[in-house]
Amino acid sequence: MSKKNILILLAVLTILGGYLGIRMYNKPHVNVAESDPDLVLFSQTLLDDFESDEISANEKYLEQIIQVTGKIQKLGTANGNGTITLTNGTSIGSVICHLSEKENKKMVSLREGQEIMVKGICTGYLMDVILINCVLVN
Amino acid sequence: MGLAHGQEKYITKQGYISFFSHSPVEDIKADNNQVLSIIDTSSGQIAVSLLIQSFIFEKSLMQEHFNENYMESHKYPKAVFKGKIQDLGDLTADNKKVSITGELTIRGITKPIETTAEIKKMDDSIILNGDFLVEVKDYNIKIPSIVANNIAKTIKVSFELVHQPYN
Numbered sequence: 001m002s003k004k005n006i007l008i009l010l011a012v013l014t015i016l017g018g019y020l021g022i023r024m025y026n027k028p029h030v031n032v033a034e035s036d037p038d039l040v041l042f043s044q045t046l047l048d049d050f051e052s053d054e055i056s057a058n059e060k061y062l063e064q065i066i067q068v069t070g071k072i073q074k075l076g077t078a079n080g081n082g083t084i085t086l087t088n089g090t091s092i093g094s095v096i097c098h099l100s101e102k103e104n105k106k107m108v109s110l111r112e113g114q115e116i117m118v119k120g121i122c123t124g125y126l127m128d129v130i131l132i133n134c135v136l137v138n
Numbered sequence: 139m140g141l142a143h144g145q146e147k148y149i150t151k152q153g154y155i156s157f158f159s160h161s162p163v164e165d166i167k168a169d170n171n172q173v174l175s176i177i178d179t180s181s182g183q184i185a186v187s188l189l190i191q192s193f194i195f196e197k198s199l200m201q202e203h204f205n206e207n208y209m210e211s212h213k214y215p216k217a218v219f220k221g222k223i224q225d226l227g228d229l230t231a232d233n234k235k236v237s238i239t240g241e242l243t244i245r246g247i248t249k250p251i252e253t254t255a256e257i258k259k260m261d262d263s264i265i266l267n268g269d270f271l272v273e274v275k276d277y278n279i280k281i282p283s284i285v286a287n288n289i290a291k292t293i294k295v296s297f298e299l300v301h302q303p304y305n
Contacts, residue, residue: 024199025197025199027197027198028198062212062215063191063212081171083152098152123172123189123215124191124215124216127174130189
């Protein structure tokens with residue numbers, strides 16, 4: 001290989017490496033709306049799992065995209081984004097779904113007592129199970 | 139009695155806590171809008187807990203490194219503060235400066251902490267605002283030398299907690 005070809009090869013590799021580096025640095029956040037859920041279950045099952053054994057529930061659910069079906073107990077907002085509290089009414093705890101910014105406009109169509117399906121990322125359990133970046137599933 | 143006791147407790151499940159790291163290379167910020175905080179106004183006791191994975195970064199790669207490498211959030215999913223607001227007294231709609239002492243647990247390591255904050259009562263809400271500094275080394279957080287210049291040794295933590303009556 002001539003010196004010129006080696007230089008061209010090096011230049012191409014550098015540009016490619018730089019491009020991949022920048023792409024990785026700017027890697028987008030997980031798009032929940034376009035991702036298939038890792039787990040599909042009732043909100044109550046999710047809550048029961050955390051209430052009975054938080055450590056194993058963390059192993060199973062943390063950072064996973066979870067789709068839950070549950071009854072709306074309360075609709076609210078947190079720092080401008082909609083929140084949906086799902087519960088069956090008998091537990092003290094609940095599953096709190098924090099909607100992604102794009103989903104906010106769908107809040108107006110929701111009513112307390114309605115049964116819905118929500119998909120989001122589980123970040124853990126405080127008094128309630130928390131799902132963030134949530135989208136409504138039709 | 140039970141009712142009176144209940145009215146002394148205030149809670150938020152959607153408190154805001156952010157942290158900020160300044161370095162010559164870059165500024166890094168992350169926000170958490172799912173903070174749980176409970177204040178008992180009769181004793182001044184306060185308990186705050188949050189989920190590490192609820193911190194949102196602008197760059198998902200940073201969020202990934204933060205969770206997997208630095209905070210090990212699968213192993214230590216929460217940070218918890220338990221403490222006391224000193225001389226809480228009567229609250230008004232005007233901000234009042236208070237000192238807070240307590241213990242902060244991050245990555246299973248508990249350290250004493252002392253800070254000042256502003257507190258006020260608007261309508262039915264008790265609003266607590268402030269910030270404090272956390273030394274990265276206090277919590278045994280290991281930053282690889284390759285990014286040591288990108289991440290500050292001291293992180294500023296800011297909080298804004300709007301509590302409602304707990305019933």
